[in-house]
Each structure stands twice: as structure tokens, then as C-alpha cells.
Amino acid sequence: MDSTTEGEHIEKLEKEAESLKIRLEDERKKLNDVTLCEVADRLQAINCINVKPRRVLKGHQAKVLCSDWSPDKRHIVSSSQDGKMIIWDAFTTNKEHAVTMPTTWVMACAYAPTGALVACGGLDNKVTVYPLSLEDDVTTRKKTVGTHTSYMSCCAFPNSDQQILTGSGDSTCALWDVESGQLLQNFHGHSGDVMSIDLAPSETGNTFVSGSCDKMILIWDMRSGQCVQSFEGHDSDVNSVSN
Known part of the structure; x- marks a missing residue:
């Protein structure tokens, strides 16, 4: 098959795929007995x-890209395009720690379940963990846990301080051991940048969801590294997911 014939064949297949998508959408619409607007019209205003x-926390010099509450419901960690991560006392609005990162665009931050650690990362491609102590400079005890091949967009601790889950612009998610820095599990399935992850609200904490620039939402089993469910329906990037 020469290049011209191959190109025509690919173009034909693309048209067939698009036609099938349209037919599938039409069949889905037939199953809808009522539209969302019609349902909303029946509801009381x-x-x-x-x-x-209640409080305004001022201190960043550029866009705040991420924030997370501490388990004690008093402290907040925030990360910003100004290259800083700040630990706040939400009651007093005081800054307890301000960490300057080696890169701008600190895109992700998260508190550990015990509140003893925070993690962050961004355009440096790394997830870095900081033990928190009022007596010490937190930067002296920081630890780089893992490194992606592109920017780190999101992170979350599962049900312990010993592991951290990350999502990246390299289209993967990864589970790391905090103490050793070992990669415990890699999650391949997205074809675009992973923009958001969230853990399922369960005691075992073995499931999480990810959203990506490939327009897909995937649900993963952390034990096997396999995608157990996928959702397709958005017409553009999925920027945030939540359980």
C-alpha cells in the first residue's frame, strides 16, 4: 500500500469513526425521557x-494554583505561580512557613493525613515532601520523593503518610513510597496531560480517579495499577475531578 492509498484509507476510517460517534450520541439521546432544562423548570426556586x-489570606505574589486543608481543620497549605508554598493559620491568617521553591509554577500541594507532612511540586517535575515543625526550618529536612518526565500537576496522600500519589504532564499517575522514594506503581492509560486526581472515600483507599487533557476520566485500582472504569463525554480538557 503506497502512502497516498494509506492516507486515503486512514481518512476513510476517521470519517467512519466520526459517523459512529454521531450515531452513538443519537441513540443515547433516544434513551433520555426528559431534558435537564425540563426537570429544572419543575423545581421551586x-x-x-x-x-x-471569613478570612482573607494574603501573601502570594501571583496566581494561587492549589490549596489543601490540614486534618486539624485550622491550617492551609497553598502553592502559587510565584514559586512559593505557604503554610497558613486560617484562624489568625498568619503565615507559619513560607518555602521558596527552585522553580516557579508550584502547581500542586497536599497535606498528609497526620498533618505532619506537606508535599508539593510543579514545573520541576518532582514531588517534594516537607516535615513540619515550628522549631525548625522546614527546608532543611525536605526530601525529593519522586520525579516525572514532565511537570507534576497534582498530588494526594492515600490513607497514610507513607505513600503519595501524583499526576503529571507525562500522561501518567504514580504511587511513591515517601521514605525510600521507590516507585510503587505506575498508571498508564491517558493519552494527554493528567490534570487532576482524587481518592475514593473508602477505608481501604485503593481506588482513585484521574482527569486528563485527553477528555477522559479514568478510575484506577492502586493495587494492580489497572484502569477499572473509564468515562468519555467532555469535548475538551478535564481540569478537575472529585469524589
């Missing part, structure tokens, strides 16, 4: 909720 800010 909900009174406006008056939401007021």
Missing part, C-alpha cells in the same frame, strides 16, 4: 445563599 468571606 432556591433562595440565594448569602456567602461571606
Whole structure:
């Protein structure tokens, strides 16, 4: 098969795939007995909720890209495009720690379940863990746990301080051992940048969900490294997922 014939064959297959997608969408619509707008019209109007800010935390010099609450429900960690990670006391609005990273765009941060550690990463491709102590400079005890081949976009601790889960622009998610830095599991399945991950709310904590620039949402088993469910329906990047 010469290049011209091969190109025509590929173009034909692409048209067939697009036609099948349209037919599939039409069949799905036939199963819908009512539209969302029709359902909404039947509901009573909900009174406006008056939401007021309780505290304003000021200190970053650029966009805040990520934040996470501590398990003690008092402290917050935030990361920013200014290259800083800040630990806040949400009651007093004081900064308890301010860490300057070796790169700008600190895209991800997370508290460990005990509140004794925080993790962060970004354009440096690394996930770095910081033990927290009011007496010590946290930067002196930092540890680089793992490294991706592209930027780190998100991170989360499973149900212990011993492991951390990361998502990256290299299209993978990874599970790392915090103490040794060993890669415990790699999760391959996305064809675009992984933008968000979230752990399933269970005692075992063996399942998580990921969203990607490939428009897909995947659910993973951390023990096997396998994708156990996938969802397709967005027309563009999936920037955030939550359980």
C-alpha cells in the first residue's frame, strides 16, 4: 500500500469513526425521557445563599494554583505561580512557613493525613515532601520523593503518610513510597496531560480517579495499577475531578 492509498484509507476510517460517534450520541439521546432544562423548570426556586468571606489570606505574589486543608481543620497549605508554598493559620491568617521553591509554577500541594507532612511540586517535575515543625526550618529536612518526565500537576496522600500519589504532564499517575522514594506503581492509560486526581472515600483507599487533557476520566485500582472504569463525554480538557 503506497502512502497516498494509506492516507486515503486512514481518512476513510476517521470519517467512519466520526459517523459512529454521531450515531452513538443519537441513540443515547433516544434513551433520555426528559431534558435537564425540563426537570429544572419543575423545581421551586432556591433562595440565594448569602456567602461571606471569613478570612482573607494574603501573601502570594501571583496566581494561587492549589490549596489543601490540614486534618486539624485550622491550617492551609497553598502553592502559587510565584514559586512559593505557604503554610497558613486560617484562624489568625498568619503565615507559619513560607518555602521558596527552585522553580516557579508550584502547581500542586497536599497535606498528609497526620498533618505532619506537606508535599508539593510543579514545573520541576518532582514531588517534594516537607516535615513540619515550628522549631525548625522546614527546608532543611525536605526530601525529593519522586520525579516525572514532565511537570507534576497534582498530588494526594492515600490513607497514610507513607505513600503519595501524583499526576503529571507525562500522561501518567504514580504511587511513591515517601521514605525510600521507590516507585510503587505506575498508571498508564491517558493519552494527554493528567490534570487532576482524587481518592475514593473508602477505608481501604485503593481506588482513585484521574482527569486528563485527553477528555477522559479514568478510575484506577492502586493495587494492580489497572484502569477499572473509564468515562468519555467532555469535548475538551478535564481540569478537575472529585469524589
